[in-house]
Amino acid sequence: MDQPKHDFKQRAAQALGDTRLQKALQNVKRGFVEKRQAAKTKLPEFDRLREDARAIKDHTLSHLDLYLEAFERKVIESGGNVHYAPAAADARDIVLQLCQEVGAKLVTKGKSMVSEEIGLNAHLNAAKIEVVETDLGEYIVQLRGERPSHLIAPVIHLNRETIEADFRRAHQRLPYARRLDQPEHLVAEARAVLREKFLAADVGITGANLLIAETGSAVIVTNEGNGDLTATLPRTHIVVASIEKIVPTLEDAATILRLLARSATGQEITTYTTFLTGPRRDADPDGPLAYHVVLLDNGRSEMLGNEFADMLRCIRCGACLNHCPVYGAIGGHAYGTVYPGPMGAVLTPQLEGIDRARDLPNASSFCGRCEAVCPMDIPLPDMLRAWRERDFARGNPSRSERLLLKLWAYAAKRPRLYHALASFVARSLVRRGGPRGRLSHLPLAQSWTVTRDLPAPQGKTFHSLYARARKREARR
Amino acid sequence: MTTSDETRKAVIDRIRTALGAASLDRTRRAAVTRRLELHPRGTIPARAAASREACVALLSEMLAAQGADVRLVTTGREAVAAIASYLGTCNLPPRLRMGRDLILAALPWREAWDIERAIGPAEAGDRAALSRAAVAAAETGTLFVASGTDNPTTLNFLPEAHTILLAAADIVGSYEEAWDRLRSVYGEGRLPRAVNLISGPSRTADIEQTIVRGAHGPRHLLVLIFG
Numbered sequence: 001m002d003q004p005k006h007d008f009k010q011r012a013a014q015a016l017g018d019t020r021l022q023k024a025l026q027n028v029k030r031g032f033v034e035k036r037q038a039a040k041t042k043l044p045e046f047d048r049l050r051e052d053a054r055a056i057k058d059h060t061l062s063h064l065d066l067y068l069e070a071f072e073r074k075v076i077e078s079g080g081n082v083h084y085a086p087a088a089a090d091a092r093d094i095v096l097q098l099c100q101e102v103g104a105k106l107v108t109k110g111k112s113m114v115s116e117e118i119g120l121n122a123h124l125n126a127a128k129i130e131v132v133e134t135d136l137g138e139y140i141v142q143l144r145g146e147r148p149s150h151l152i153a154p155v156i157h158l159n160r161e162t163i164e165a166d167f168r169r170a171h172q173r174l175p176y177a178r179r180l181d182q183p184e185h186l187v188a189e190a191r192a193v194l195r196e197k198f199l200a201a202d203v204g205i206t207g208a209n210l211l212i213a214e215t216g217s218a219v220i221v222t223n224e225g226n227g228d229l230t231a232t233l234p235r236t237h238i239v240v241a242s243i244e245k246i247v248p249t250l251e252d253a254a255t256i257l258r259l260l261a262r263s264a265t266g267q268e269i270t271t272y273t274t275f276l277t278g279p280r281r282d283a284d285p286d287g288p289l290a291y292h293v294v295l296l297d298n299g300r301s302e303m304l305g306n307e308f309a310d311m312l313r314c315i316r317c318g319a320c321l322n323h324c325p326v327y328g329a330i331g332g333h334a335y336g337t338v339y340p341g342p343m344g345a346v347l348t349p350q351l352e353g354i355d356r357a358r359d360l361p362n363a364s365s366f367c368g369r370c371e372a373v374c375p376m377d378i379p380l381p382d383m384l385r386a387w388r389e390r391d392f393a394r395g396n397p398s399r400s401e402r403l404l405l406k407l408w409a410y411a412a413k414r415p416r417l418y419h420a421l422a423s424f425v426a427r428s429l430v431r432r433g434g435p436r437g438r439l440s441h442l443p444l445a446q447s448w449t450v451t452r453d454l455p456a457p458q459g460k461t462f463h464s465l466y467a468r469a470r471k472r473e474a475r476r
Numbered sequence: 477m478t479t480s481d482e483t484r485k486a487v488i489d490r491i492r493t494a495l496g497a498a499s500l501d502r503t504r505r506a507a508v509t510r511r512l513e514l515h516p517r518g519t520i521p522a523r524a525a526a527s528r529e530a531c532v533a534l535l536s537e538m539l540a541a542q543g544a545d546v547r548l549v550t551t552g553r554e555a556v557a558a559i560a561s562y563l564g565t566c567n568l569p570p571r572l573r574m575g576r577d578l579i580l581a582a583l584p585w586r587e588a589w590d591i592e593r594a595i596g597p598a599e600a601g602d603r604a605a606l607s608r609a610a611v612a613a614a615e616t617g618t619l620f621v622a623s624g625t626d627n628p629t630t631l632n633f634l635p636e637a638h639t640i641l642l643a644a645a646d647i648v649g650s651y652e653e654a655w656d657r658l659r660s661v662y663g664e665g666r667l668p669r670a671v672n673l674i675s676g677p678s679r680t681a682d683i684e685q686t687i688v689r690g691a692h693g694p695r696h697l698l699v700l701i702f703g
Contacts, residue, residue, distance in 0.1 A: 024684075031685030045521045052518035059511075065491045065499070066508040072484075074665065084484040136691060137682035153682060160684055183683040187691055194692065199600055214512050215667045225633045225678040225693025232629050232670070243487070248508070249515035254651035258521070265681070268538065269616040272693070273673035280669060284623060285575070286597040286630045287669050297487045305494030 008336060008359035015330040024157050025331055031153070032322040035266025036373070042268075049258050054377045056252045057313040061304060067213040067246050068295065074216025078278030080291035088118040091296045095120060095205065095238055098292055099129055102236050104202035108194075110220060110227035111135035112207030113151060113316060114240050114296055116338045117351065120205070132197045134226040136190050143170045149332030149340065151318040152264050157331045160186070194226070204230035204288070208241035209315065210256060211293070214249040216277055218293060221260065223271045231276055237288035239276070242296045244312040250275075256315060259375035264317040299350050307386045311346050313376040320370035320380060326363050335360065342370035346383045354391050361387035419463055426457045433457075512665070517652050524615040524649030531614035531647050532701060538617025542676030543689060544697040555700050556588040559639050562698045563591075563604055566637045573602040573635065577626040580608050580641060598630035605631035609642040609674075611657040614649050616675055619699065620658065623670035632672050638694040640674070644703035 015021055040046045060067055072082040085091035091114075099107060107129055109115065121131045121142070133142040137154030141147060143166050148154030155163065164180045167189060179185050206227050208218040218239045220227040231237050247253055253275075261267040279291035303309055321327045321341030332340035337348045337357065345360035354361075361384040370380040411418045433439050433456025442449050460468075492499060526534060536546045545562070549555045563570055571592045574580055585593065598605055607627045609619040619640055623629045632638060648654055662668060678693030689695050 027685040031681065043521060045519050048519045056518070059507075062495060063504055063508050065488050065495070065497065066505060068488065068491070070508065070512060078669075082484075083480060084487045086483055086486050086490075090483060134692065135682075136680045140682070153685075155682055156685075163683060183686045183688050186683055187680060187688040191690065191692060195600075198692075213508075214515060214665050217667055217671075223678070224680050224691035226691070228629070228633045228672065229692055232633065243491075248511045250655040251515050251517050251652055254655070255518040257651070268542070269618055269673070269675050271542070271674070271676045271679055273618075273675075275667055275671040275673070277667045277669055281624070283625050284628075284669055285625055286628045287623060295487070297490065301487065301490035301494050303494075304491060305496070 008334065008363065011334040011336060012330045012363070015334040020159060020162070021157055021331055024159050025328060027156060028322055028328055031156075032264075032266065032318070036263060036319060036322070037266075039262040039266040039268065043258070043262065046259070046262070049255055050375055050377055052255050053259055053375060054313065056247060056255060057376060060247055060252075061244065061309065061312050064243065064246065064304065067248060068243060070213040071211055071216055071246055074213065075278065075291075075293055076216075078216050078291075079281075080216070080278040080293060083292060083294045085118075085294055085296045085298070088296070088298050091118045091240060091294050091298070092120050092123040094294050095240065096123055096127055096129075098236065098238055099124065099203050100127065102202060102290070104129055104236070106197065106201045107131045107203045107205055108197055108201040108230045108234065109133050109138070110204070110206035110222070110230040111138050111154070112205070112240055113148075113338065114207050114242050115205065116147065117242075117298065118240070118296065120240070132194070132201070134194050134198065134224075134230055135222070136187065136224060136226075139190060139194065140166060143167075147333065147338065150321060151316050151339070151341075151343075153318070157333060198229045198233050201230075201234045203236045203238060204232075204234040205238045205240060206231050208239050208245055208293075209260065210253050211241055211246040212248075212250060212253055212275070213246055215275070217275045218277075219253060219257075220274045220276065221257070221270045221272070222274075223265075223267075225272055228272055228274055231274070232287055235288055236290045236292070237276075237279070239291075239293045240296065241293065242298065242300060244300050244314075260315055260317055263319040263373070263375040303350055308346065308350055308383055310378050311343070311350075311383060313378055314343055314347075315376060316343075317375060319373045319375065323369040323373045325365060325367060325369075335363075342380045342384070343378075346380055346387070349387050349390075354387060354394065355396070358391050358396055361385075361391065419461065422461045423464060426459060426461050429456050430459045515655075520650045520652060521615055524613070524653075526614065526649055528644070528647065531649050532644055535612055535614040535617050535647055536699075536701065538614070539676065539697075539699055540617075542617055543679065544617070544676050544699050546699045546701065548701050550703065552583045552702075553587050555641060555702055556583050556585060556591070558700055559606065559698070560588045560591055562639060562696075563637065566604075566696045568603050568637055571602075572604050572606050572639075573598050573631060574606040575625055575627045575631065577608045579643075580606060583641075597628035598634040600634070602635045604637040604639070605635040606639045606641065607631050609640050609646065610661070611646045611648060611654045612642050613651050613654045614647055615651065618651070618654075618673050618675045620654050621672045621674060622658070622661075622668045623672075624668055629670045629672065632674060633678075633693045636690065636694055637696040637698070638674075638677075639698040639700065641700045641702055644701055647701070 149157040209221045210219040280287035327341040349357040438453040610622045677697040680691035
């Protein structure tokens, strides 16, 4: 399941040629982009909330040590336990140990990107513990042995027919003649199969969209209700969350929740937003008997002090993916990482090292839509640029890349030479472009022209046009 | 875990180093304490600042848009009749699981003599449940159901049909007002084990972005606004 890191370009090329994937990716625009815009329009305060949310997170992050301590005190006060995990391996070991302490054989899981980040399922499986994903999309990718291809829509890369085939393969004890040709049939079947798992599970593991210092609560946001069944039915509930998920108060949570669903799915609010505080109380007739929160650092504390600190405001809504032309063209799997899209391209080099992820900050046209739609006002393009600079400083680009950049810099610092070269290149390209004004072959630029034509320049450089306009202006 | 104190210190120390902060810095501590005690409000959408009548209308409209069925009832008799007919509409037997909520217990159940009621948390075979919402925020049509013996959490998620009674007096405009209501019941900085914000029936759009109801939780949600 671990995809190699180095062949991003190859996977992107494959994705572009995959007609089924391309068809599925059309749903991103239909499902997310338009609905988000409609939801934003219906809430005139959206931009003010965005400023508030940014300020909340900036304040929290600059006092993160103290808010974590306050959160921990509240969890303990409510009868729960808090475990700190400096790295991914610590987190999965803690969870495994908690499962083994209660002799768990079956674990149900709510959707959690952090659990993907720490490779939790494989770790539990290796210790002979069955893990069942219960979010419908996550259940499907688990059946397929894949990773989710989107933060909030794990199977956005699949069509119904593919999922039908997966269900027929996985649910063989059901009669083959059953109908599965509508999404309703697939949902009903998953509901019945997973209901048995919910009721039989020994431990439930969920992520958290937010942690609240004021009350020691974990907030889980879902539309399906799977997170709630996971958190309520088993005897033990484990929350796995990264340290930057914390906010000070219930009011702060309210502000961020107003942005989250609208930015993610274009809903006013998700169907279920759940605030969980500790295990079952004395008189409670249901809920888990034991409650644990595992707090994961895994590189985040380092980010607090470097140029990527703003990334810690991210609430994983997926808006930057939905509006990214690169994500829209290749989908999530081509990135080969847990976190795809623009936010993933910023986060992954921090989590895994720039050497393993150097293609990702380069997979951007810097169009800026990700920053424009980010509800937490994260300057994603600036941070992608910062990774490119770091990468360059480490001497990562090839010799020929460096030589070309040097040549360009030499010319750019000498305006006369630059103008002379530019007008020479422009004129010769016009000639090559012929009457169509298009170039289908270009030496040194085959990787561009192999898939599309390059429009030929108009013949004049910007500088010569500008100079001429100035003269005309002066004559008037 | 024997090393938990060490790992805890390691993480907290790393954060302090990155922030360049001293652990005993009084100004920082005071800022955090103040914020937790005062829990200041941010921007509240104008739509939430409405009269009680307007809030009832907004709540109903939002809930309906999110796939819930909403009925306004003025008497207990109407409430019970609405539940009975809803179970019929959903093609479910007249059986209801509910908690020990006194207001729900006080409904005139004799009027709906054919509804069989079971008290306690939901079980696998339960097909319909009744809960009472502690408070509701009109801004997004969101009901707040608090866990406990009165309204066990499993009622919200296991059955196919969920009916929730909400007193009109418990409808507020914003989430912030709802939190203050809960603080007045449970105390500052305290919440019941689970507070479930419910804004419609269970749904998923995972398959080709087609919305399907009844993913894992209830397919049907009836909200009875009483008063």
